[in-house]
């Protein structure tokens with residue numbers, strides 16, 4: 231069993247699933263969450279509760295407001311969030327919510343934190359299957375960051391490992407694995423009721439944004455009721 235794992239925890243479904251992976255592989259869990267000027271703070275509160283539930287040894291909230299500039303409605307108040315009535319309407323290509331360089335910055339800061347706590351493994355919930363529109367969610371980018379961060383920190387490409395266990399999984403597959411990684415359904419429901427995915431910051435999800443669409447479809451395909459649905463108005 232690896233000693234330490236640092237989880238990039240947004241408070242969403244994917245990063246929480248990755249935290250469950252880390253729990254099954256590491257003796258000691260650490261978390262890092264970014265407050266990067268996103269319009270809603272719901273997911274930061276979710277991250278805090280999940281870190282507590284999973285008994286993270288440390289959990290830091292890094293404030294980076296007003297550094298990332300983008301047309302993404304996640305951080306730009308003038309841009310309206312795209313809402314969809316069905317999954318098929320989702321635009322192919324780069325999703326409007328994409329924030330250039332965000333994952334580069336997140337991994338850079340996480341690597342600094344990893345050195346501080348003497349941890350060599352970073353866990354991140356990126357996935358190329360569902361997020362084809364996000365170039366910084368692909369393994370080719372993660373490999374390149376792993377090499378660059380390692381070279382920049384220690385002179386060796388192999389210094390830091392960035393684990394992305396969801397990379398090739400569909401949402402449905404990742405939900406099924408999250409259930410397997412939990413002690414029982416009761417624990418799964420407890421943890422996932424705390425997760426927040428909606429880009430609009432609506433508790434229980436709006437059901438119409440890109441993130442809600444993907445999450446809802448995954449749960450429906452898995453034949454599982456999403457515990458956040460009872461919170462939905």
Ligand SMILES: [Zn+2]
Pocket residue numbers: 427428429430431432435436437438439440441442443
């Ligand atoms: Zn939503």
